[in-house]
Amino acid sequence: MKTVGVVGLGVMGGSFCGRMKELGWRVLGFDPNGRSLKTARDKGWIDEGYADFSQGLNQCEMVIFCIYPSLLPEWIGAWQNQFASGTLLLEISGVKRAVMEPVQKILRNDLELMSIHPMCGRESKGIDHADPKIFEQANFILIPHDKNTASSIVKVSSLAKDLGCRNISVLSAKEHDTMIAFLSQLTHVIAVSLMDTHENEHLVEYTGDSFRDLTRIASINEEMWSELFLLNKDLLLDEIHQFQDSLSAFENALQNEDEKTMKEMMTLSTARRKKFD
C-alpha cells in the first residue's frame, strides 16, 4: 500500500485526503489545527494525523501541499529535511510564477516538486466544505518545470485521471498565470466590486438568476484571494485595465445612444459565449 501525505487540511487538502483514500492509498494528514485533523479522522479520510511536522513525513512517497502559496517556500525551507530521498512533492497553488522558482531554488536535489492546478476550488474555506467528489470532471493543469522528470509527469497525469479529472493540459507558469488572471482572478474582482457597488439588501427579493450568477463568487476567502491577487499583481492589473476599457466602450456607446456599437458588442459577446457552452 502506497502512502501519501497531505499538508494543509482545508477545503482542497481535505478533499484530496478523502479522494486518495477512496483510491486505496494510505493517507497521512498534516495540519497544526487539531480540529481539522479530527474531522479528517472522523470522516475516515486519513489513517494518521499529525499536528507536528517532525513525524510521519518520511513515510510518504508522495506529499501534496494544500497550503497558502506564500507559506510554501518557508515550509520547504523549514521541513524538507524530513522527507525520504526521492519523495515526489505536488503543490496546487493558484498562481505559479511566484511559487515555483523560489521553491525549486531551495529544494533538495533528491526531491522533485511538480506544480499542478486542479481547477475545482470552492468559495468556502475549511475542511467542513471539503468533498472527495470535487475532482470529478474538473480541468487539471500540469505546469512542468525544467527539473521535472518524464516518469513523474506520467505518474501525476495518471493520478489526475484517477482523481476523476476530465481534461489534463500543460501550460508554462506564465501561460497559467495569464489564464488565471483573466478567467478566475478578474471574475472575482468583478463580482466583489459589483457586490460592493452600493447597498443592496433591500433588493434581495427582486433578484433573478443573473445577479445571483454574477455575484456567487463575491462570497470569498479574503485571506487567500488577496494573497493570490498580490502574487499575480502585474497580470491581474493588465486584465482589469482591459476589462475597464471594454466597459468604457459600452458606457460611451450608451451615453452617445450609439445603438450600432452596442449591438455589435452584444453580437460579439454572444458569438464568443457560445463557444463556452
Next chain:
Amino acid sequence: MKTVGVVGLGVMGGSFCGRMKELGWRVLGFDPNGRSLKTARDKGWIDEGYADFSQGLNQCEMVIFCIYPSLLPEWIGAWQNQFASGTLLLEISGVKRAVMEPVQKILRNDLELMSIHPMCGRESKGIDHADPKIFEQANFILIPHDKNTASSIVKVSSLAKDLGCRNISVLSAKEHDTMIAFLSQLTHVIAVSLMDTHENEHLVEYTGDSFRDLTRIASINEEMWSELFLLNKDLLLDEIHQFQDSLSAFENALQNEDEKTMKEMMTLSTARRKKFD
C-alpha cells in the same frame, strides 16, 4: 370559459400562452409571424392564432402584451379600437417609465392597462425557447398606475399566484427601473464587456464555473437589450458609474498593495452576498 389574448409570441408570449392554457383559459395568439403562430398551435398553446390584428381581439377580456417596449405605444395607437369595452391589458416590458406614461396617455378611457414584470426572462429569443414552467417560483412585480382599479390589482395578483410566481411585490415605475438598472441591466453590461475584453477562445478548455457563471448572460438578444438600455439610459449610466468607482477602488488597492482595503472589500462583498442565499 374566459378568453385571453397574447400579443407577440416570443419566448415570453409563448410561455404565457402555454401557461394560460394549462390554467384553463381559452387562448388567442396574435403575431404577424406565421411560423410562431404555427408553433403555438402545434404545441396546443393557443386555440386560435391571428396574424391580422383586426380579428379576434374583441373576444378577449384580458390581453397580455409581450412585444418590444418601443412598439407598444404605436401598437395601442393603431389597434386599441379593436378591444371590447372593459378589456384589461397587461404589459410586461422590462422598463416602465418610458412605457407606462406614453401608453396611459393615449389609452381609451374604457380600457385599463396594468404594468407587470414577471422576472423570468430567458436569454434565448423566440417561441422555440418558450416554456410554460418559467413562471414557477419567479418574482412577480406589479407596477400600479393612478388609473388602475383595486379590482384589477386583485385580479392580476391572483393571476400571478396561479402562474406559479413565488413572491408578488409592488414598486413605483422609478423604483422598478432603478432596481432593474442595477440587478439586471448592469449585470448584462458587465457580462458583455467581460466577454468582449479580449480574444478568449483558446481559453475554453480551462474555464471553471466562475467564468461561465459571469458570462452566461453575455449571450444576449441585442435588439431587445439595446432598446431596454436606451429606454433606461439615465439610471443605467448611473449604475455603471457606481460600479466603475467600486472597481477602481479595488484596482487602486491592488496597485498600491493595500491588502487591508482589498480584504475589507472582500469581507463586505461576502457579508452582502450571504443575504442573497
